[in-house]
Amino acid sequence: xxxxxxxxxxxxxxxxxxxxxxxxxxxxxxxxxxxxxxxxxxxxxxxxxxxxxxxxxxxxxxxxxxxxxxxxxxxxxxxxxxxxxxxxxxxxxxxxxxxxxxxxxxxxxxxxxxxxxxxxxxxxxxxxxxxxxxxxxxxxxxxxxxxxxxxxxxxxxxxxxxxxxxxxxxxxxxxxxxxxxxxxxxxxxxxxxxxxxxxxxxxxxxxxxxxxxxxxxxxxxxxxxxxxxxxxxxxxxxxxxxxxxxxxxxxxxxxxxxxxxxxxxxxxxxxxxxxxxxxxxxxxxxxxxxxxxxxxxxxxxxxxxxxxxxxxxxxxxxxxxxxxxxxxxxxxxxxxxxxxxxxxxxxxxxxxxxxxxxxxxxxxxxxxxxxxxxxxxxxxxxxxxxxxxxxxxxxxxxxxxxxxxxxxxxxxxxxxxxxxxxxxxxxxxxxxxxxxxxxxxxxxxxxxxxxxxxxxxxxxxxxxxxxxxxxxxxxxxxxxxxxxxxxxxxxxxxxxxxxxxxxxxxxxxxxxxxxxxxxxxxxxxxxxxxxxxxxxxxxxxxxxxxxxxxxxxxxxxxxxxxxxxxxxxxxxxxxxxxxxxxxxxxxxxxxxxxxxxxxxxxxxxxxxx
Amino acid sequence: xxxxxxxxxxxxxxxxxxxxxxxxxxxxxxxxxxxxxxxxxxxxxxxxxxxxxxxxxxxxxxxxxxxxxxxxxxxxxxxxxxxxxxxxxxxxxxxxxxxxxxxxxxxxxxxxxxxxxxxx
Numbered sequence: 001x002x003x004x005x006x007x008x009x010x011x012x013x014x015x016x017x018x019x020x021x022x023x024x025x026x027x028x029x030x031x032x033x034x035x036x037x038x039x040x041x042x043x044x045x046x047x048x049x050x051x052x053x054x055x056x057x058x059x060x061x062x063x064x065x066x067x068x069x070x071x072x073x074x075x076x077x078x079x080x081x082x083x084x085x086x087x088x089x090x091x092x093x094x095x096x097x098x099x100x101x102x103x104x105x106x107x108x109x110x111x112x113x114x115x116x117x118x119x120x121x122x123x124x125x126x127x128x129x130x131x132x133x134x135x136x137x138x139x140x141x142x143x144x145x146x147x148x149x150x151x152x153x154x155x156x157x158x159x160x161x162x163x164x165x166x167x168x169x170x171x172x173x174x175x176x177x178x179x180x181x182x183x184x185x186x187x188x189x190x191x192x193x194x195x196x197x198x199x200x201x202x203x204x205x206x207x208x209x210x211x212x213x214x215x216x217x218x219x220x221x222x223x224x225x226x227x228x229x230x231x232x233x234x235x236x237x238x239x240x241x242x243x244x245x246x247x248x249x250x251x252x253x254x255x256x257x258x259x260x261x262x263x264x265x266x267x268x269x270x271x272x273x274x275x276x277x278x279x280x281x282x283x284x285x286x287x288x289x290x291x292x293x294x295x296x297x298x299x300x301x302x303x304x305x306x307x308x309x310x311x312x313x314x315x316x317x318x319x320x321x322x323x324x325x326x327x328x329x330x331x332x333x334x335x336x337x338x339x340x341x342x343x344x345x346x347x348x349x350x351x352x353x354x355x356x357x358x359x360x361x362x363x364x365x366x367x368x369x370x371x372x373x374x375x376x377x378x379x380x381x382x383x384x385x386x387x388x389x390x391x392x393x394x395x396x397x398x399x400x401x402x403x404x405x406x407x408x409x410x411x412x413x414x415x416x417x418x419x420x421x422x423x424x425x426x427x428x429x430x431x432x433x434x435x436x437x438x439x440x441x442x443x444x445x446x447x448x449x450x451x452x453x454x455x456x457x458x459x460x461x462x463x464x465x466x467x468x469x470x471x472x473x474x475x476x477x478x479x480x481x482x483x484x485x486x487x488x489x490x491x492x493x494x495x496x497x498x499x500x501x502x503x504x505x506x507x508x509x510x511x512x513x514x515x516x517x518x519x520x521x522x523x524x525x526x527x528x529x530x531x532x533x534x535x536x537x538x539x540x541x542x543x544x545x546x547x548x549x550x551x552x553x554x555x556x557x558x559x560x561x562x563x564x565x566x567x568x569x570x571x572x573x574x575x576x577x578x579x580x581x582x583x584x585x586x587x588x589x590x591x592x593x594x595x596x597x598x599x600x601x602x603x604x605x606x607x608x609x
Numbered sequence: 610x611x612x613x614x615x616x617x618x619x620x621x622x623x624x625x626x627x628x629x630x631x632x633x634x635x636x637x638x639x640x641x642x643x644x645x646x647x648x649x650x651x652x653x654x655x656x657x658x659x660x661x662x663x664x665x666x667x668x669x670x671x672x673x674x675x676x677x678x679x680x681x682x683x684x685x686x687x688x689x690x691x692x693x694x695x696x697x698x699x700x701x702x703x704x705x706x707x708x709x710x711x712x713x714x715x716x717x718x719x720x721x722x723x724x725x726x727x728x729x
Contacts, residue, residue, distance in 0.1 A: 098661040102671065106657070106664075106679045113619040113658035411640040 006297055007276040008207050008236040009036060014138055015197065017149035020209035021219055022341055023509040025240040026050070029209055029280070030147035031058060032296040038076040039294075042142040046070075046078040047131060049124055049148045051512065055080055058289065072290055077141070079131075083124035090114070090123050112462050115523075117427060125150045125158075129194040149206060150198070152226035157422050158195050159230065160415070199231030206235045208275070212242050212261035215343045221269035237275040239265065241282040244546070251543035256576035284549035318539075318558060318571040321349070321589040324530050325356045327568075328449075328499060332362065335445035335491070337455035338532075339521075340503035341513045345534040348579050349503055349572065350453035351375050352588040358386035359586065363448035367441045369393045369434055370453065375580070382582050391437040393430060400424075400433035431460055439488065445497065455500060457517065458524035465489040465524070492526055499529035504561070506533050506554035515565055531566035533558060539573035611688050612651045613706055615642075615697075616670050618682040619658035638697040645700070650707035657682065 016033065018026040027050040034046040045067065048055040055078055056063035059070045063080045070076040091114045099107055131137060131144055138144075197203050206227060210220040217239075224235055242265075248258035285292050328336060336353060338346040347370040354366035367389045368375060379388050401424040409417050423429070435456040444450050456464070465488075492498045500521060504514035518528050537551035538558065562569045572588055579588050646652055655663040657679060664670045669691060673684050677694070685693040687706045692698075704710075 094659070094661065098665040101665040102661060103675050103678065106674050107661075109619055109679050110658050110661050408639070411643065 006036075006238075006278045008205070008238055008278055009033065012037065012143055013201075013203050013205050013234070014142070015132065015144050015146070015204040016207060017146045017198075017204065018207045018209055019149035019223060021216060021343060022513045023343075023505060023507050024209045024211050024216060025280075026209045027055070027147040027509075028293070028296055029207070029238060029240060030145050031055060032293045033207075034076060034078075034143075034145045035073055035290070035293050036297060037143055037145070038073050041075065043075045043140065044077070045131075045137070045141040045144045046076065047081060047128075047144060047146045048078065049081045049083055049127075049146070050509070051082055051084070058293065060289075081124065081127045083120045083127075086123035086127050087114075087120040090119065090126075112459065112523075116459050117457075121151060121154050124148070125154055125194075129190050132194040132197045133190050149227075152223070152230060153422070153425055153427070155195055155198065155227075155230050155232075156425075157419075158191050160419055160422060201232075201234035204232065204234065206232050208235060208237045208272075210237065210239055212239055212264050213343070214264045214267070217264060217268055217272065219342065221271045224271055224275070235275055237272055237277040238280060239277065240280045242279050243282050247544045247546050250545070251547065253540055253542045253574065253576050254544035254547055257547075257574070260578070282546065282550070284546050285553075318533070318562060318569050320539075321352065321532060321570040321572050322356065324501075324532075324568060324570045325353060325360075325589060328353070329357055329360050329362060331496065333445060333448050334450075334496070335442055335498040336449060336451045336501065337498065338451075338453050338501050338503055339455040339517060339528070341510065341517075344503045344505055344510060345572075346503050347375055347453040348585070349501070349532055349534060349588070350451050351379060352572075352579065352585040353501070354386060354388075354449070354451040355379070355383060355582050355585045356589050357449050357451070358383045359582075361385060364451060365389065365441055365444055365448060366451045366453075367391065367438060368453045369438075378580050379582070379585075389441065391434065393434045396437045397430045397433045400429065400436070428460060431456055432464070435460070442488065442491070445491075458520035458522065458526060461489060461492065461521075461524045461526070489524070493524075495527065495529055498526075500526060502528045502531045502566075503534055504531060506536050506538070506557040506561075508557060511557050511561060511565070514561075518565065527567070530568035530570060531561050532570045532572055533561060534572045535574040536571050537574055539571045540575070541573075610649070610651055610708060611706055612653065613645075613692075613703065614686040614689075615652065615654045616664060616667075616682060616684040616686070617654060617656050618679055619656065634697050641698075641700045641703060645703045645707060645709065648707075648709045650703060650709050652703075652707075 016030075018030045018033075020026050027048060030048070031046060034044045038044045046055065048063075056068075059072055059078065061068065061070060061072075063078050065080060065082065065085075067077050067079045070078055091111055094114060095107060095111055098110075128146070128150070208220045208224055210216045220237065224237075228235065243254060243258050243261055245258060248255040280297065283292075283296060285295075328334070336350075338350045338353070340346050347368055350368060351366060354364045358364040363385045365387050366379070369391055379386065401421070404424055405417070405421065409420050412420060434454060438452055438454065441450050441452070492500075502514050502518060504510045514531065521528060536554060536558070537547055538554045540551075542548055542551060558569075558571065575584065575588065577584055579585050642652055642654070657664060664674060667686075669686060669689065670684060673681070673691070673694065681695055683694070683697055684691065685698055692706060693702070698706075
């Protein structure tokens with residue numbers, strides 16, 4: 001078995017960062033890369049921040065939060081960082097001293113402030129800085145491979161002089177999204193050195209990981225431009241999991257997937273086309289064991305598990321989406337919010353739910369943030385009871401930012417204004433701007449169905465509600481004590497009025513990310529009503545041997561969702577044709593075996609392979 | 610000269626820009642504070658999300674939080690005694706407490722009802 005001549009493996013600098021959205025295979029590639037370098041005789045440290053990957057299990061050892069030698073691979077050591085745990089440590093440091101001293105409700109409100117994505121991101125970066133700035137480490141290792149990278153937002157904040165001036169001056173108490181760093185001010189020089197190392201092409205290479213899908217390629221292009229702008233110019237692109245052409249011959253579904261992927265590659269964003277690019281084929285296996293890792297970067301077709309027997313997929317209990325829609329329809333009206341990480345198909349499924357409800361004769365307002373505007377256009381006016389509206393997240397965020405800059409920014413000096421502008425580029429700002437735009441439609445949910453393809457996180461809701469609670473308190477004191485108040489939060493918490501549908505894929509990382517979103521919503525007192533597993537190969541029943549093996553790999557995740565995470569589950573098949581238009585959207589809500597087994601999908605039988 | 614201490618609710622971004630709406634009171638107040646400091650006032654600000662110890666170690670503030678909760682912030686102390694709670698002060702009030710020269714007539718009003726937008 002020979003490793004392919006991957007460009008991203010050529011003459012690597014000391015620091016290598018793999019970046020991309022969840023589920024594209026960053027950790028697998030980082031591991032395979034680290035093993036490949038070690039196999040060349042290099043001394044390599046692999047740093048994983050991915051709680052789903054369980055790098056220790058891959059190498060058959062216990063790793064954890066300290067550097068551990070991987071005995072099975074000469075020259076390789078590994079370290080696992082759990083950003084959530086790092087964030088918890090940070091919270092404990094701030095909150096610990098006042099717990100039991102200040103009232104519990106106050107302590108909880110502080111903890112919530114420190115529970116956002118920014119805190120986790122900064123806490124992870126804090127862990128990186130030591131690795132990037134310790135010269136002794138580079139005496140021990142030729143390369144340090146990270147399976148993630150800090151976002152442009154974090155790096156820019158760290159580069160802004162205003163960010164530091166503002167909180168480092170004692171007692172001033174002004175803060176920004178860098179707030180989580182306030183307790184770490186003594187390390188300013190180290191952060192500076194870490195950012196410098198990141199932006200130095202002699203020391204750092206960034207490997208963008210994407211799949212051959214329009215959405216993930218668009219996302220990769222955005223990351224590329226953002227990070228190149230702040231100095232991370234040495235970038236490579238790896239497109240992972242491409243379906244090989246020969247699979248297309250056996251199977252209409254595989255043929256359609258192949259065609260779609262090739263088209264996405266042909267129409268790759270211009271910004272990415274100039275990058276040195278490697279393509280890695282879709283493998284039938286998941287990342288388990290050293291053997292699998294060493295095969296990841298090979299051309300070999302059929303690395304099937306030792307049994308080599310065709311997979312026998314058992315009958316699984318997972319109804320089609322139409323079953324959920326029947327339950328939703330029983331209410332006659334309400335707010336339906338689809339939630340999930342980017343790229344899992346929220347917009348498509350929101351459209352499918354809306355179309356299916358309208359087809360049942362209910363008035364439905366579908367409101368979407370689909371950046372392509374494509375879906376809204378194809379659906380508008382096609383069904384009697386369906387209205388479609390669209391908000392543009394970029395436009396809404398820009399409007400919100402401008403409003404803040406015009407008001408708050410008016411009296412600020414240049415560094416203060418730069419800091420404010422960066423604060424306004426944080427992901428939560430966009431989330432809030434978008435949710436505000438959506439909230440106009442929410443009011444209609446008392447008399448019709450309102451279906452949204454996005455939802456705010458529990459963290460945001462809690463913070464927004466903190467303001468709401470204050471409003472309530474003021475109203476209680478100042479007006480009629482019998483006045484009845486319903487806050488938006490109360491509406492969202494009531495499953496008779498609002499149903500949150502979590503969308504995921506039947507893969508390890510997306511399921512874990514959805515579970516995190518669920519935990520976050522639960523903190524806000526919102527219980528997701530159901531999980532939808534989208535783009536399922538099991539449900540699509542492919543003929544291709546490779547896709548059937550991938551389908552078999554889905555079973556464990558589907559089972560995990562059904563038994564551990566979800567109150568209700570629905571399985572949506574991967575479709576050969578892109579689900580555009582009423583007919584294809586309705587097809588999404590059914591599965592091929594629906595008619596025969598409305599409650600169960602009797603799946604692939606190995607004998608037919 | 611008197612010391613003015615402002616105990617803010619938990620704000621994560623500068624002046625709570627990520628809240629449900631930009632809080633104009635907070636915007637105005639930030640400008641007023643800048644102005645007052647430039648004119649010689651002694652002002653200290655504490656953010657509940659980042660300096661909770663400052664709240665816990667001050668018996669007046671701690672007692673206030675126990676009675677009224679974080680929703681009742683901001684709390685303003687002048688020389689350690691409660692001067693105002695539940696809204697941000699007007700520029701004229703800052704002037705009086707700090708004992709500095711009065712500003713020109715355009716002191717801005719600071720609406721009191723929706724202080725403390727929160728954020729990320």
